[in-house]
Every structure is written in structure tokens, then in C-alpha cells.
Amino acid sequence: MAQAARSRTGSIAWGPALPALLFLVALFVAPLIDNGLRSIAPPAGAPWYAYYARLVSDPFYLSSLVETVGLSVLVTALCLVAGYPVAYYLTRYAGRWRSLIVFLLISPLLTSIIMRTFGWRAIFARRGLLNTFLLDAGLVDRPIDLLGSPLSAVVGLVHVLIPFMVLSIAAVLEKLDPRIEEAAHVLGASRTQAFVRVILPLSLDGVASGTILVFMLAMGSFVTLLFLGGGSLKTFPLLIYQQFNTTRDFGMAAAMSNVLMTIAVALMFVQLRLIRRTGVS
Amino acid sequence: MSDRLRRLVWLAYVWAFFVFVFAPIAIVVVVAFQEQGYVAFPIRGYSLRWFEKVFAYKPFIDGLVTSFEVAALASVGALLLGTPAALALARHESRTADAAVTFLLSPLAVPLIVVGFAMLFYLSRFGLGTTFLGLLIAHTVVSIPYVVRTTIGVYRAIGREIEEAAEVLGATRRQVLWYVTLPAIRPGLIGGALLSFLISIDNLPVSYFFSSVDTVTLPVVMLSYMESSFDPSIAALSVVQLLIAFGGLLLVDRVYGIRSLSRTI
Numbered sequence: 001m002a003q004a005a006r007s008r009t010g011s012i013a014w015g016p017a018l019p020a021l022l023f024l025v026a027l028f029v030a031p032l033i034d035n036g037l038r039s040i041a042p043p044a045g046a047p048w049y050a051y052y053a054r055l056v057s058d059p060f061y062l063s064s065l066v067e068t069v070g071l072s073v074l075v076t077a078l079c080l081v082a083g084y085p086v087a088y089y090l091t092r093y094a095g096r097w098r099s100l101i102v103f104l105l106i107s108p109l110l111t112s113i114i115m116r117t118f119g120w121r122a123i124f125a126r127r128g129l130l131n132t133f134l135l136d137a138g139l140v141d142r143p144i145d146l147l148g149s150p151l152s153a154v155v156g157l158v159h160v161l162i163p164f165m166v167l168s169i170a171a172v173l174e175k176l177d178p179r180i181e182e183a184a185h186v187l188g189a190s191r192t193q194a195f196v197r198v199i200l201p202l203s204l205d206g207v208a209s210g211t212i213l214v215f216m217l218a219m220g221s222f223v224t225l226l227f228l229g230g231g232s233l234k235t236f237p238l239l240i241y242q243q244f245n246t247t248r249d250f251g252m253a254a255a256m257s258n259v260l261m262t263i264a265v266a267l268m269f270v271q272l273r274l275i276r277r278t279g280v281s
Numbered sequence: 282m283s284d285r286l287r288r289l290v291w292l293a294y295v296w297a298f299f300v301f302v303f304a305p306i307a308i309v310v311v312v313a314f315q316e317q318g319y320v321a322f323p324i325r326g327y328s329l330r331w332f333e334k335v336f337a338y339k340p341f342i343d344g345l346v347t348s349f350e351v352a353a354l355a356s357v358g359a360l361l362l363g364t365p366a367a368l369a370l371a372r373h374e375s376r377t378a379d380a381a382v383t384f385l386l387s388p389l390a391v392p393l394i395v396v397g398f399a400m401l402f403y404l405s406r407f408g409l410g411t412t413f414l415g416l417l418i419a420h421t422v423v424s425i426p427y428v429v430r431t432t433i434g435v436y437r438a439i440g441r442e443i444e445e446a447a448e449v450l451g452a453t454r455r456q457v458l459w460y461v462t463l464p465a466i467r468p469g470l471i472g473g474a475l476l477s478f479l480i481s482i483d484n485l486p487v488s489y490f491f492s493s494v495d496t497v498t499l500p501v502v503m504l505s506y507m508e509s510s511f512d513p514s515i516a517a518l519s520v521v522q523l524l525i526a527f528g529g530l531l532l533v534d535r536v537y538g539i540r541s542l543s544r545t546i
Contacts, residue, residue, distance in 0.1 A: 017366040024422065034399065127322060
């Protein structure tokens with residue numbers, strides 16, 4: 001339907017688009033270029049790539065890079081595994097509950113990220129809900145330190161990001177004709193076979209766009225890690241924050257920002273190709 | 282597995298999923314009404330004292346006011362810049378038009394902490410470092426994609442027939458824009474503005490870099506408060522914020538009908 005409203009004829013009236021385009025060039029692109037230049041302008045005497053050389057040679061930064069990517073991969077995988085069944089249920093079994101489920105998926109976005117983080121803190125704290133429960137049930141002798149561990153950070157991130165995964169996958173599953181699955185059954189496929197060999201391959205586009213989206217958001221996440229990771233994780237966004245705040249090593253912060261931005265822009269192009277190929281957005 | 286059992290397993294999974302989604306939110310609401318001065322379970326008594334504290338603690342109120350001002354002005358700015366661009370580009374099917382739309386959406390792709398860090402240094406060159414104007418510009422950059430995306434979605438969905446009909450009936454281009462196009466895309470404009478307002482209110486990473494004495498937004502105040510204490514006033518404040526967001530959504534829905542928006546996108 002969207003395609004019918006578009007035409008190849010006529011030239012674009014650039015006038016109305018110009019203010020927004022110029023605004024972003026002057027106040028969004030220019031700062032990012034400025035930042036890129038700062039990252040290749042180390043103090044005199046050092047080669048231009050000095051900051052980047054340190055990123056990949058200094059064990060501190062190298063482990064931070066590994067942590068940033070590793071955490072994003074883990075969070076994305078968890079969102080995919082836990083979110084796929086919800087998307088499947090939503091499009092196959094939900095029936096008249098469908099719009100309610102969509103609403104429930106979107107409604108957490110009305111709450112601030114600080115509110116959600118605070119909720120997890122109340123659950124994971126030493127005298128929080130989880131420890132109180134474990135103590136009362138006699139499962140542990142004394143409170144365990146969950147807050148400020150990678151575990152609470154991962155749980156918090158999955159919580160924030162999983163709706164994006166579910167909605168991306170559901171958008172593709174929704175377009176599959178249910179009769180395809182029925183046909184597989186008629187032809188003798190078991191439920192598992194029908195899923196693994198028919199439904200899953202056909203939904204890969206949704207899986208891919210959800211994966212890219214969640215990975216991008218996880219890599220740039222900051223508030224959740226700051227309040228739930230408690231220093232146990234040192235990803236690039238946290239180091240940028242720290243370097244701006246205390247160490248004031250702006251050159252290294254600029255280099256890390258540039259790396260994050262480059263990965264994000266590259267992923268955006270991959271995602272665009274995907275959207276163009278499938279028409280799913 | 283029998284069909285009934287399978288159905289039960291599915292239902293249990295989806296229930297568990299939504300318990301996971303809503304548990305932390307529900308807990309904040311409960312904690313907001315607890316009496317103790319620190320977050321701990323089991324809860325011994327309930328009171329409204331944390332709500333009183335929220336309204337009595339000046340930094341919270343000042344932060345809320347600043348956040349509202351920035352979010353409102355950034356949404357208006359994004360509407361003024363984004364809407365004409367979206368209308369000019371939405372109906373063209375060419376690589377150039379697609380590239381321009383992609384560019385307008387690109388602030389969504391870059392991590393906010395990178396946007397904030399880069400913009401602070403850049404704007405400082407012009408003396409706009411930790412000023413209200415600098416903060417406003419940064420929020421407007423982040424808001425433009427939301428307005429562009431929703432406007433394009435709605436504008437493509439309404440089709441070109443009604444505009445063509447108006448032209449055939451003798452309307453000038455200005456009349457078509459004012460009496461046909463803008464009323465037709467109104468849900469998109471309202472939806473985009475509302476979305477960018479909510480995103481801006483919640484935007485900590487960008488606001489953080491621009492904070493100074495008179496540009497501290499609410500999330501930044503909450504951040505520094507949470508770094509020093511873990512009492513329920515943040516929970517109470519979160520509940521107030523949630524009510525404001527929910528009230529705003531209901532109000533906009535009453536007046537403009539968000540539901541028609543969710544049908545078109």
C-alpha cells in the first residue's frame with residue numbers, strides 16, 4: 001500500500017526539506033566530524049592514530065572493547081531466544097488478545113528508564129525483594145550481592161530491549177500466511193519440523209532486523225549499566241562517561257565515541273538493505 | 282503433548298514474560314508508598330511522605346520544569362523542521378529521496394552518549410556549551426527523526442487521491458496543504474511530537490553533558506540523587522512522571538485520537 005502512494009515522476013521539491021537537512025548537517029554531522037578529528041589529533045609527537053593504537057594495545061581498553069561487544073552479543077541472544085516465542089504466540093495464538101498484548105509490550109516505554117532501573121535495584125539489592133525471598137525460603141544463609149554484578153546488568157538490559165526484538169519478529173511473522181504451516185502439517189511434517197524448516201527460515205528477516213536493532217541499542221546503552229552494573233562492567237559508553245567526568249582524557253573518549261558511531265552507522269546500512277529487500281520496517 | 286497441555290505451556294510462558302516485563306515497574310510503585318527511609322523488604326508500613334518530599338525538594342521541581350521546557354520546545358522545533366521535509370520527501374521513489382530520508386533518521390542510529398559528547402565540544406566552540414540553547418539544540422537533533430518517521434508513515438498511508446481531488450476541484454497548492462494535507466496527517470504530527478516529547482523527558486545521556494546550574498533536567502537530578510542515596514523518593518518521583526506521561530497520552534487521545542495513528546502505521 002505504501003508503494004502505491006509513491007511515484008518516480010517529478011523532481012523533489014528540495015525547498016521544504018532544506019531547513020531540516022541543513023540543521024542536521026550543521027549541528028549533528030559537523031559535531032561528529034569534529035569529534036572524529038579530535039580522535040586523530042593526539043598531543044604533538046605522537047602519530048595521528050595514537051589513540052586508536054592504545055585502544056587495541058592497552059589491555060584496559062582492549063578488555064573494555066571485548067566487554068562492550070560480548071555484552072551486546074549476549075543480551076541480543078537472550079532477547080532473541082526469550083522473545084521469539086512471544087512474537088510467535090502474538091501472531092498465531094493470541095486471537096482477540098492481540099492488541100492487548102501489543103499494548104502491554106509498548107506500555108513500558110511510558111515509564112522512564114530510571115524507573116525501570118530503580119525497580120531492578122529494589123529487586124537485586126542486598127535487602128531487596130529477591131534476597132528477602134531467598135532468605136525466607138532458606139535457600140541462602142546470607143544475602144548475596146546481585147546488584148552491581150554483570151548478572152543484574154544483563155537482566156536490566158534484556159528487560160529494556162526485549163520489546164524491540166518481539167515487535168521486529170512479530171512484524172514479519174504476521175505477514176506469513178498461516179496456511180503455509182498447515183500445508184507443512186498436511187504434507188507430514190511434525191510441529192518441530194514445520195517450525196525449523198518452514199517458519200523459522202521464513203522469519204529470518206525479522207530475526208535479523210530485531211537482532212541488529214537490539215545489538216545497536218545494547219552497545220550504546222548507558223543508564224542501565226551505570227546503575228545496575230555498578231562498575232563490574234566497563235563498556236565504551238561507561239568509559240566515555242568516566243573519562244568526561246573524572247579522568248578528563250577527552251582524546252580517548254573521542255576515539256571510543258568514534259568507534260561506537262562507526263559500528264552503529266555500519267549496522268544502520270545493513271539494516272536499511274534488509275528493509276529495502278523485504279519491505280518490512 | 283496434547284493440545285490442551287500445549288496451550289497451557291504457551292500461556293504460562295507468555296504470563297511469565299509479562300511478569301518479567303512489569304515486575305520492576307510494579308515494585309517501584311509499591312516502594313513509592315512505603316514508610317521506611319531506605320528500600321528494603323518486607324515493607325513495614327505505608328505512607329505518602331515520599332510524595333511530599335518530591336514536591337518539597339526544590340531540585341526535583343526545578344529539574345521537572347527544565348525538562349518540560351526543553352521537551353516542549355524541542356518537539357515544536359522538530360515539528361517545524363521535520364514536517365516540511367517529511368512531506369517533500371515521502372512521495373518520491375528515488376535513491377536521492379530515500380537517502381535524504383535515511384539521513385534525517387540517522388540521529389536514531391548513533392548512541393546518545395556519543396551525540397551528547399560530540400555536540401557539547403562542538404557547541405562549546407560557539408559559546409553554547411552548557412547553555413539552555415545548547416541543550417535545546419541537542420534535544421531537537423534527537424527529536425527530528427521521530428517526527429519525520431511518523432509523518433512519513435501517515436502521509437504515505439493516506440494515499441494521494443484526496444489531494445488530487447482537491448486540486449481537480451480548483452484548490453491552490455497552499456489551500457491543499459492547509460485544508461487537506463495537514464488535517465489528514467494530524468495524527469502523525471501529534472504522535473511524532475508526543476513521542477519526541479517523551480523521549481526528550483527521559484533523555485539522560487544527552488542532557489548529562491549539557492548540565493549546569495540552570496540547565497539541569499530531571500533525569501540528571503535523579504542521577505546525582507541516586508548516586509548518593511537509595512531512598513524511595515526516586516520511586517515516588519517516577520510514579521509522578523508515569524502519571525504525567527499517562528495523563529498526557531490520555532489527553533492527546535481524547536483530543537486528537539491516537540488510535541487512528543496506530544491504525545495507519
